[in-house]
Amino acid sequence: MLTFILTRLFSMVTVVIGIITLVFLLIHLVPGDPVQVMLGETATVVAQDELRHSLGLDQPLHTQWWHYFTNLLQGNLGTSLHSKEPIAEKIGKPLWETAKLAIAGLFLAILIALPLGSLAALRKDTVWDSGAMLFSLLGISIPHFWLGPLLILLFSLQLKWLPVSGNEEWSSIILPAITLGTALASILARMVRATLLEVLNEDYIRTARAKGLRESAVIIHHALRNASLPIITILGLQLGALLGGAVITETVFAWPGIGQLTVESIQNRDYPVVQACVLLISLTYVIINTFTDILYAWLDPRVHYRV
Amino acid sequence: MFKPQTFIPLSILLTWLGLAISSTWLSLHPNDISLPHLLQSPSAIAWLGYDDLGRSLLDRLILGARTSFLVATGVISVSLTVGTVIGMSSGWLGGTMDLIIVRIMDIFLAFPSILLAIALSGLLGPGIENVVFALSIIGWVGFARLARAQTLSLKRREHVIAAIALGAKVPRILFRHVLPLLVAPLVVEATFGIAGIVIAEAGLSFLGLGVQPPTASWGSMIRDGTRYMLVAPHIVLAPGLALMLVVLSVNLLGDRLRDWLDVKGKQE
Numbered sequence: 001m002l003t004f005i006l007t008r009l010f011s012m013v014t015v016v017i018g019i020i021t022l023v024f025l026l027i028h029l030v031p032g033d034p035v036q037v038m039l040g041e042t043a044t045v046v047a048q049d050e051l052r053h054s055l056g057l058d059q060p061l062h063t064q065w066w067h068y069f070t071n072l073l074q075g076n077l078g079t080s081l082h083s084k085e086p087i088a089e090k091i092g093k094p095l096w097e098t099a100k101l102a103i104a105g106l107f108l109a110i111l112i113a114l115p116l117g118s119l120a121a122l123r124k125d126t127v128w129d130s131g132a133m134l135f136s137l138l139g140i141s142i143p144h145f146w147l148g149p150l151l152i153l154l155f156s157l158q159l160k161w162l163p164v165s166g167n168e169e170w171s172s173i174i175l176p177a178i179t180l181g182t183a184l185a186s187i188l189a190r191m192v193r194a195t196l197l198e199v200l201n202e203d204y205i206r207t208a209r210a211k212g213l214r215e216s217a218v219i220i221h222h223a224l225r226n227a228s229l230p231i232i233t234i235l236g237l238q239l240g241a242l243l244g245g246a247v248i249t250e251t252v253f254a255w256p257g258i259g260q261l262t263v264e265s266i267q268n269r270d271y272p273v274v275q276a277c278v279l280l281i282s283l284t285y286v287i288i289n290t291f292t293d294i295l296y297a298w299l300d301p302r303v304h305y306r307v
Numbered sequence: 308m309f310k311p312q313t314f315i316p317l318s319i320l321l322t323w324l325g326l327a328i329s330s331t332w333l334s335l336h337p338n339d340i341s342l343p344h345l346l347q348s349p350s351a352i353a354w355l356g357y358d359d360l361g362r363s364l365l366d367r368l369i370l371g372a373r374t375s376f377l378v379a380t381g382v383i384s385v386s387l388t389v390g391t392v393i394g395m396s397s398g399w400l401g402g403t404m405d406l407i408i409v410r411i412m413d414i415f416l417a418f419p420s421i422l423l424a425i426a427l428s429g430l431l432g433p434g435i436e437n438v439v440f441a442l443s444i445i446g447w448v449g450f451a452r453l454a455r456a457q458t459l460s461l462k463r464r465e466h467v468i469a470a471i472a473l474g475a476k477v478p479r480i481l482f483r484h485v486l487p488l489l490v491a492p493l494v495v496e497a498t499f500g501i502a503g504i505v506i507a508e509a510g511l512s513f514l515g516l517g518v519q520p521p522t523a524s525w526g527s528m529i530r531d532g533t534r535y536m537l538v539a540p541h542i543v544l545a546p547g548l549a550l551m552l553v554v555l556s557v558n559l560l561g562d563r564l565r566d567w568l569d570v571k572g573k574q575e
Contacts (some may be wrong), residue, residue, distance in 0.1 A: 150543075
């Protein structure tokens with residue numbers, strides 16, 4: 001088990017270094033002179049040189065990379081060009097808001113997917129099954145930036161139950177969480193159905209039924225528990241889509257998270273902030289994925305014995 | 308073949324394709340501003356009504372179909388070619404080269420894909436070529452991974468070993484003996500890929516990072532529509548519905564295609 005954890009951690013470190021390098025290179029993708037793009041055409045040569053120097057863009061590429069890397073290790077994400085604040089201070093609150101939204105979306109997705117997927121598996125080839133699968137197909141196909149406005153149209157403008165956007169009341173999180181969670185719920189529901197169908201044919205389910213357990217106990221304690229492994233993997237993998245979807249969802253609902261900060265910074269040409277946001281979201285995703293893998297191996301000893 | 312599950316999505320996709328291709332010859336006026344028609348609801352004359360500048364929504368919807376189709380075709384062809392070449396070489400060569408390529412693919416997969424696309428097109432600036440470029444950068448990995456995995460297993464097949472024994476050159480083996488067997492899984496992957504690309508293009512345009520006005524895109528139409536939801540909900544409903552129908556059809560057909568190509572599933 002220890003070897004497995006160490007191997008996973010080592011490969012995580014290489015991927016993290018790769019991510020940092022790619023994010024570092026992003027600023028060099030800006031067509032033309034990034035400094036000129038950031039300051040606009042009216043900036044003086046002196047101001048341009050000053051910014052170029054403070055960003056280190058006048059240094060050779062490998063020196064720049066080394067600076068970027070060592071700064072990151074010290075928790076220094078650079079300075080925002082727009083507000084002149086250190087990015088590390090600026091980014092904390094949005095990060096927390098995004099985490100809140102992502103967790104709400106995740107919970108909602110599980111809350112919808114588990115009963116829906118189980119229902120579809122237990123009533124296979126009935127109206128319930130096709131209904132659940134239709135919902136899941138619709139949920140996968142509907143983009144966040146359309147579902148969001150639709151929900152606003154129905155619940156905020158027509159029924160006037162929930163706020164349109166922003167984050168002033170506790171109920172503000174409901175619509176963004178639904179928007180974010182629907183796609184995940186759909187994928188998860190399909191997965192729950194598929195794994196449950198496999199598990200339900202196993203001998204231990206027949207045994208559990210034969211010894212006279214109630215059907216609900218069979219499903220919850222015997223079937224779902226064994227089906228939970230592939231579901232955890234999918235959850236970990238889909239977290240990337242969830243975090244990416246958060247960027248668009250936050251824009252739709254003016255949710256003050258890191259996604260909105262990314263889009264705003266792109267519009268302000270505040271590239272150091274864009275880099276920091278992309279980096280933090282991707283790192284979160286990688287770290288969570290690594291821990292999902294380790295959790296999976298811990299839950300299922302067959303995985304790490306094979307390695 | 309012509310069950311409703313196949314027929315309906317197929318006809319939706321063919322309509323999308325037909326409109327996208329024929330839009331050049333139709334007499335459309337997507338950029339004609341007509342102030343008397345501002346925000347007007349759908350009627351017998353204008354089937355989908357008018358937007359916030361008094362432009363015909365139907366005309367813009369058709370032009371938006373063209374945009375999404377162009378981007379989808381561009382991204383699929385670039386990432387399919389690049390991904391297959393990289394994946395096949397990596398799988399065939401093996402060794403250190405393979406190890407490095409796999410690591411690079413891992414790094415690209417470690418980014419939430421839409422986030423990388425947003426950052427890339429934000430930095431590159433708007434425009435249809437940049438959208439294609441940004442989406443191809445995240446798109447090639449899927450094809451490369453698939454091509455590599457398939458090549459790895461095909462490498463040990465008898466017919467490939469026979470070809471090596473007969474002294475065939477590597478390019479010939481890859482093109483005549485490996486590539487034909489890669490086509491089916493790659494086509495399924497590409498079909499599902501279309502759905503993701505159409506959504507991603509619209510998403511970037513929704514954020515204002517995709518194609519620029521006055522060029523029509525379903526994403527930017529949705530964004531414009533969100534500002535007038537109270538007075539003119541049809542502006543946000545029409546492009547969103549079109550987008551969802553296309554994506555839904557692609558997903559449905561992808562499922563059918565996979566079942567059809569999956570020989571193992573058929574035997575059971």
